Structures are given as C-alpha cells and as structure tokens.
Amino acid sequence: MTDTPGDAFTYDGGRVDPGETQNIRYGVSETYLGDPIKIPVTIVNGEHPGPTIFLSAAAHGDELNGIEVVREVAHEWDHSDLHGTLVCLPVLNVPGFIAQQRYLPIYDRDLNRSFPGDETSTSAKRIAARVFRNFIAPCDIGLDFHTSTRGRTNMLHVRADMEDEPVARVANAFASNVIIAGEGPEGTLRQEASNAGTPTITIEMGEAHRFQRDLIDEALSGVLSVFAEFGVRPAESVQWPGWRTVIGGWDEKTWLRADVGGLVEMHHDVGSLVYEGDRICTITNPFKTDSDVVEAPFTGLLVGTLENPLVYPGNPMCHLVKLDVRTRRALEHEQAADDRP
Incomplete structure (x- = not known):
C-alpha cells in the first residue's frame, strides 16, 4: 500500500x-x-x-x-x-x-x-x-x-x-x-x-x-x-468462526409453521442444535386441554424463533437449517466446551 x-x-x-x-x-x-x-x-x-x-x-x-x-x-x-x-x-x-x-x-x-x-x-x-x-x-x-x-x-x-x-x-x-x-x-x-x-x-x-x-x-x-x-485496518487479521455452515437450497432449510391457533411454548432457544424428532415447541389452547407438538423434521440449527407466543394457523414459529455431520460435531464440541466449569 x-x-x-x-x-x-x-x-x-x-x-x-x-x-x-x-x-x-x-x-x-x-x-x-x-x-x-x-x-x-x-x-x-x-x-x-x-x-x-x-x-x-x-x-x-x-x-x-x-x-x-x-x-x-x-x-x-x-x-x-x-x-x-x-x-x-x-x-x-x-x-x-x-x-x-x-x-x-x-x-x-x-x-x-x-x-x-x-x-x-x-x-x-x-x-x-x-x-x-x-x-x-x-x-x-x-x-x-x-x-x-x-x-x-x-x-x-x-x-x-x-x-x-x-x-x-x-x-x-x-x-x-x-x-x-x-x-x-x-x-x-x-x-x-x-x-x-x-x-x-x-x-x-x-x-x-x-x-x-x-x-x-x-x-x-x-x-x-x-x-x-480488504486491508482497511491493516494491523488486524481475518477471523475464523470455529465452524461454519453454508445453507443453499430450500431442502436445507424450512420455516416450521403452526397448524393450529393457540399459545406457543418454545422448548429451545434461538441458536440451539436440535435433533430429528426433538420437540421444538408445543401449541396449546387457553384451557390446555388440547395441544399440538411440533417436532424437528431433521437435525439442524434454530436460526430464528418466535418471541411473540401467539399464533394463527400458518404463522411461522422457527427457522430451522440442516447441518451436515461434520458441522454438527463441531457445534457439539463447541457447546460441550462452553458447558465445562
């Protein structure tokens, strides 16, 4: 320069x-x-x-x-x-x-x-x-x-x-x-x-x-x-996030939507790793006499989640992206390290 x-x-x-x-x-x-x-x-x-x-x-x-x-x-x-x-x-x-x-x-x-x-x-x-x-x-x-x-x-x-x-x-x-x-x-x-x-x-x-x-x-x-x-701050260095996933086609991501109206209880936070079949959230009516359990259709990462717990049928509740085995293991390793005392 x-x-x-x-x-x-x-x-x-x-x-x-x-x-x-x-x-x-x-x-x-x-x-x-x-x-x-x-x-x-x-x-x-x-x-x-x-x-x-x-x-x-x-x-x-x-x-x-x-x-x-x-x-x-x-x-x-x-x-x-x-x-x-x-x-x-x-x-x-x-x-x-x-x-x-x-x-x-x-x-x-x-x-x-x-x-x-x-x-x-x-x-x-x-x-x-x-x-x-x-x-x-x-x-x-x-x-x-x-x-x-x-x-x-x-x-x-x-x-x-x-x-x-x-x-x-x-x-x-x-x-x-x-x-x-x-x-x-x-x-x-x-x-x-x-x-x-x-x-x-x-x-x-x-x-x-x-x-x-x-x-x-x-x-x-x-x-x-x-x-x-790009050399804007020459003394700095480019970072690596530790693990990365690049999500491409629609088959690698999905918005999970409510099939019923009601109040939503989320069982995982945004950024969580969830496994196929895990309960992501439960929708109940005001009396809690009826409930609809929403499960993860594949193993992936919750990139986006609901904050307002009220839904109509069709409302999006969470944005789930697929993780390949290598990325999942890297994330599991990172989360295990974070949990150590």
Whole structure:
C-alpha cells in the first residue's frame, strides 16, 4: 500500500477529502408540510487509499441493532490508520424509525424492496434512488444490517449470493457461523447493490425494537474481520468462526409453521442444535386441554424463533437449517466446551 492519499468522496452537494470526516443530514424526501426528510450520514475518508465500504442499517425502521453497529464503527473506532473510505448510514428509513414501524409510513412501502430506486416513481423508490446514487453505487463493498421482524428473533447470520465470487469473499470474511446463500428478493439493497458492482451482504441479528449488546459486539467483530480482509485496518487479521455452515437450497432449510391457533411454548432457544424428532415447541389452547407438538423434521440449527407466543394457523414459529455431520460435531464440541466449569 502506498502512502499517497486516496480520492475524495463526492455526493450531490458535497465532498469529503482524504483525512476528513463529515457528519451530514442528507435530504431524501419531504413531509406533507414540505419540510425536508433527512437521513444521517457519516463519511470517514482515510488518509490512505483503499476500498470504499458502506455500512447501512434500519432500512426497516424498527430494526435497531444495526444502528448501534454503524454508529460505533463511525464514531468510536480509531480511524487514524484507515485505508479507504467508510460511508456510514445508520438510519436509512427515517420516517419508519420515527414512527417505530418497519415500513415507510408513506403508503406502507417497504424501502428494502425499492432499490435501486427511480427518481420519477413512488415515494419509496425516490428515496431509494437518492440513497443508492449518492452513497451506495460509489462504494466497493457493502454491509447491510437487519434484524428479524417484530415477534421473532434471529441468531446472527449472513445472507449472501455465494455464487457471486466477490460477494462470497465479503460473506466469508464476516466470519459468521451461518451463511444462508441466495440472491435475495428483487429490490433488496444487497441484491441491487451487488448487481450494480458493489458486492453486498445482509447481516441478520436479533429482534426488532431493541439493542442487544451481545449481538452488537459479535457484529462489530465481523466488521473488523471484513476490514482486515480488504486491508482497511491493516494491523488486524481475518477471523475464523470455529465452524461454519453454508445453507443453499430450500431442502436445507424450512420455516416450521403452526397448524393450529393457540399459545406457543418454545422448548429451545434461538441458536440451539436440535435433533430429528426433538420437540421444538408445543401449541396449546387457553384451557390446555388440547395441544399440538411440533417436532424437528431433521437435525439442524434454530436460526430464528418466535418471541411473540401467539399464533394463527400458518404463522411461522422457527427457522430451522440442516447441518451436515461434520458441522454438527463441531457445534457439539463447541457447546460441550462452553458447558465445562
């Protein structure tokens, strides 16, 4: 790496030179009263050349864990030896964040199905277009943080198109135990950014409406590992999670859904290893006179589980992914080590 300075980062209305940091509120839309709707953006341009990486959170306004990850990277880490540029977008969906809800309150649109956006289309696509053009497309790598929707929780895992080699490199560098492979739905930030030449992964972590410190710290370790892989923090080293499973086709994962309505008692926590035939949860009526036992259809890992114990028939209760024998044994070994006094 040379000691020559990198390039300036430019966006509509501004410029951040090497060695500079800017905190800006960038206008993406307007309220019914014509007042500006602005998103917070921190741009840290290192003194040394390197990749430009965006970190984004709260595309769904009630998903808070990622906000703290992005804020800590932007404002608490030492960037004196930063090689490259960080574009930190802690709250993409400001209207949803203010309303404490998942979607944009404007016609209940999903911002994370609106990328890369369209300056002449719906409100959601106009917002997406301004964000994408100014702060996503100029980047070389992307990390997009999410949580489960309300009433459910996820263990920390990565979602990425593992058939796209540059995306797979980012996903592997993040050092999570679980990677769920796939392109992702059309209009998602990770798919559209990757298609536009910015390899991007989604990090799922925890539940909506709260900060979960253990998951935030785990995600920060993953960010540091990505920075090491791409030379952004040259003194750091890429991490290995100890064991990893990459989940591909639909035959390797399933959402277990309720066949009856009632109240759910979960018998395992998110992140648990369960074996084929294990009782995962039991659904009972208010009198506990009827019960429906839900068993694991295969041996696997509970990546996501229900937090709200009330279900209608068809409601998802847990997300189970298959583990091969080698991964299962590695996980069993790890859990046995954790249980030792």
